[in-house]
Every structure is written in C-alpha cells, then in structure tokens.
Amino acid sequence: MTKQIQKVAAIGLGSMGYGIAMSALRDGHQVWGVDINPDQMKRFVGDGGQNSDVITEADQLDTVIIAVLNAAQSEEVLFGKAGIVPKLKAGAAVLSCATMPPDFAKDLAVRCSEHGVFYLDGPISGGSVKAANGALSIMAAGCPQAFAALRPVLDSIAETVFELGDTVGAGSAMKAVNQLLAGVHIATMAEAMTFGMTQGVTPDKFIDVISKCAGTSWMLENRAPHIAAGDYTPHSSVNIWPKDLGIVLDIAKNANFSAPITAVALQQFVAAAGMGYGAEDDAAVAKVYARNAGITLPSEKE
Numbered sequence: 397m398t399k400q401i402q403k404v405a406a407i408g409l410g411s412m413g414y415g416i417a418m419s420a421l422r423d424g425h426q427v428w429g430v431d432i433n434p435d436q437m438k439r440f441v442g443d444g445g446q447n448s449d450v451i452t453e454a455d456q457l458d459t460v461i462i463a464v465l466n467a468a469q470s471e472e473v474l475f476g477k478a479g480i481v482p483k484l485k486a487g488a489a490v491l492s493c494a495t496m497p498p499d500f501a502k503d504l505a506v507r508c509s510e511h512g513v514f515y516l517d518g519p520i521s522g523g524s525v526k527a528a529n530g531a532l533s534i535m536a537a538g539c540p541q542a543f544a545a546l547r548p549v550l551d552s553i554a555e556t557v558f559e560l561g562d563t564v565g566a567g568s569a570m571k572a573v574n575q576l577l578a579g580v581h582i583a584t585m586a587e588a589m590t591f592g593m594t595q596g597v598t599p600d601k602f603i604d605v606i607s608k609c610a611g612t613s614w615m616l617e618n619r620a621p622h623i624a625a626g627d628y629t630p631h632s633s634v635n636i637w638p639k640d641l642g643i644v645l646d647i648a649k650n651a652n653f654s655a656p657i658t659a660v661a662l663q664q665f666v667a668a669a670g671m672g673y674g675a676e677d678d679a680a681v682a683k684v685y686a687r688n689a690g691i692t693l694p695s696e697k698e
Contacts, residue, residue, distance in 0.1 A: 401425055404464030405450045407481065408471050411461030411631060412493070412520065414490040415527030420461070421445060423552035424532065428453065435528040447530050454483035459549050460490045463520075466639055467496035474509060486512030489545035493520045493534075495575060495640050498565030505538070505564040508615055514542035517564040521578075522555075524631045531555035535574070537566035572647050575640040576658050581615035582637070583661040587683035589620060593691050599624035619679040623688040624696040628676040632642070635674040637665035637681075 402425050406417035409431035421427045421444055428450035429440035441447045450457075460480060464472050470492055474481045481490070490508055492501065492515065505515035516538040518593070526532050530553050535562040536543070543550075550557050560566040570668050588611070592602045606612055622628060641662040648655040664681050673680040686693045 397658055399424065402548050403453070403456055404428070404549055405430060405457050405460045406463065406473065407431075407455070407460065407480070408465075408469075408493075409433070409440060410463065411524040412527045413461075413531070414440070415524055416461055416463055416493075416520075416532070417445065418443060419530035419553045420549055425549065425552060426486070428457075447517050447616060448503050449484065451480075454480055455485050457484060457488055459488065459546055460484070461493065461549065461553075463492060463493045466494055467500045470494045470496065471500075471504065474504060475523035479665035481508055481511050481513055484511065484513050485640045486521040487514070487545065489516060489542050491516050491518045491546050493518055495519055495571050496568055497643055498568040498572075502565045502567045512547050513641060515540060515564060516542040516546050517567035518546075519567050519574075520554075521574055526555070527553075534558065535560060535567040535570040537561050538564055538570075543625070548656055569647075572644050576644045576655065579637050579641045579644075579665070580613055580657055581613045582678055583618055583664045583681055585613065585616040585620055586623070586664075586679065586685055588616075588695075589623060590682055590689055590691060593686075597696060598644075619677075622677050622679040624694055628673070628680045630675060630677045632678050633675055634665055634680055636667060637678060641665065685690045 402460055404420050404425045405428045406413060407430040409417060409429050417427055419428050426446055428446045430450050431437050441537055444657055462473055464473060490513060501517040506513040510633055516536055518534045518536040520532045520534050522532040533555045533556045534554045535558050539562050558571060589599055589602050603624055607617050645655060664684050668681045668686045673683055
C-alpha cells in the first residue's frame with residue numbers, strides 16, 4: 397500500500413513537540429513547525445521543515461498536531477485570535493496532545509465539528525526520547541473519521557495507539573490516570589532515594605539494586621539516574637506536575653473521589669517550584685527531600 401503523505405502543522409515545538417514534528421518529517425510528511433519561540437521555528441526549518449508561514453497554507457493542511465502545555469493554550473491555538481481551526485478545510489483533523497480535563501476536550505471537539513474539522517482526543521506518553529524516535533504511546537478517542545484522517549501521522553509518531561472508543565474525553569481520562577501514577581512515582585522515587593541516602597545507600601547503589609527489585613517503576617529507572625548524575629537538564633520539568641496533578645485533583649473532586657497520595661505528591665512539586673527548580677528536570681523534586689533531611693545530592697553538572 398502506498399504511504400499517504402500529508403501536509404501537517406505541528407504547533408508547539410517544545411521537548412515533546414519538536415520530536416513529534418521531526419518524526420513526522422522523517423517519515424516523509426510536509427511539516428510546518430509553529431512555536432512562540434522563533435528560534436525553535438528557525439531550527440525546525442534548518443532541519444528540513446517547511447519555511448513558509450503556516451497560516452498562508454492552512455487551507456491546504458490535512459492534519460494539525462497540537463503539543464502545547466495545557467487546555468488554555470490548546471484552546472488559544474485552535475480558536476483564539478489567530479486560531480487555526482476556522483482556516484482549515486472541511487475534513488481536516490486535529491490531534492490534541494495536551495493533558496486536559498475530559499469535559500474540556502469534549503467542548504473543543506464540538507467546536508471543531510462546527511467547522512467541519514475532526515478532533516482526536518490524543519494525550520501522549522513516553523517522554524522526549526520516545527517523541528524524537530517516533531515511538532510515543534497515544535491514548536486516543538474520537539470518531540472513526542478522526543482516526544482515519546490522522547492515521548498516516550499516528551503511524552509516523554507513535555509506537556502504540558490505544559484506541560479508546562469514539563467518545564472524546566476518554567483519552568484525557570486515561571491520561572489523568574497515567575499522570576496520577578507518573579507524578580506519584582517520581583515523588584516517591586525521590587523520597588526513597590533520599591531516604592536511602594540517610595541510611596548510607598548511595599544513589600548509584602540505589603539504582604543498581606532497586607531497579608531489579610519489586611519496588612522499581614518506569615519512572616524510577618528513567619529519572620533516578622538524573623539525580624545520581626547531578627544532571628537536571630529538563631526532559632520533563634518540575635513545572636509540568638503542579639499543572640497535571642492539579643488536573644487530576646480537579647477531576648477527582650468533581651467525581652467526589654478522594655486522592656490523598658496525589659495531593660501529597662503535588663505539594664512536593666509545588667515546593668520544588670517554590671525553591672526555584674520549576675524549570676529543571678522533574679527529578680529535581682529530590683532537592684526538596686534533600687533540603688529537609690540536610691543531605692547533599694550528587695553535584696550538578698556545570
């Protein structure tokens with residue numbers, strides 16, 4: 397079967413969005429990169445992206461990938477003053493990747509449909525490395541037409557697409573479940589590692605042993621080495637978690653569901669941000685524990 401090449405706008409060229417855009421580009425699609433940082437757009441053009449203004453090409457686009465920070469930014473990109481949806485042709489499709497409340501995703505889908513545009517509720521997971529390798533996991537929900545329209549791009553950027561039905565919001569609900577676990581696991585990893593240090597367990601030995609024991613997790617194996625190396629270059633920043641765990645708690649509140657462990661993890665990320673570590677890798681939450689315990693973490697890279 398001949399591969400379908402699409403005209404794609406990738407809006408949001410952060411640590412995840414840039415990898416997504418490059419994965420689509422490498423797979424042969426024509427890709428316009430859009431970001432509030434002009435340097436990122438120039439970088440993308442230098443890497444082979446289209447160099448014309450996406451707005452002048454909007455009515456030719458087949459698909460739009462939105463990889464911005466949150467629901468508010470997603471809405472602004474789609475329907476704000478320079479919103480792209482009204483400029484799209486009927487039958488174009490939007491892949492919305494940001495973590496947001498399910499009801500917000502449902503509203504965006506309805507508003508897209510009023511313009512004849514399909515909307516796929518498709519939060520992503522896997523981190524910047526998997527984004528760069530076209531190996532994301534996508535938790536997707538939407539009408540069959542949205543899946544069909546976006547299939548060529550999904551095949552380019554994802555290793556696994558979980559098709560969660562035709563009810564928009566199901567993808568966002570699943571992402572909330574994932575983020576609850578991911579955020580708690582990062583905070584718990586930091587707590588366990590720094591607790592171990594008070595007992596003479598070095599970060600390297602912690603990783604060697606616990607990664608092969610029942611207490612391990614994907615987040616432990618991925619983030620603990622950042623602490624051991626003293627390298628807090630952000631792959632996913634501390635600032636992501638007050639937002640994402642805040643969304644989890646808002647959803648939980650509306651469902652009359654108590655989520656006390658999530659609430660405690662959230663406060664540790666808020667504390668880390670308050671200490672000035674918001675833009676650092678989310679493993680920097682360990683610095684909150686280290687400060688409180690009076691211990692010194694491995695030296696950070698210059």
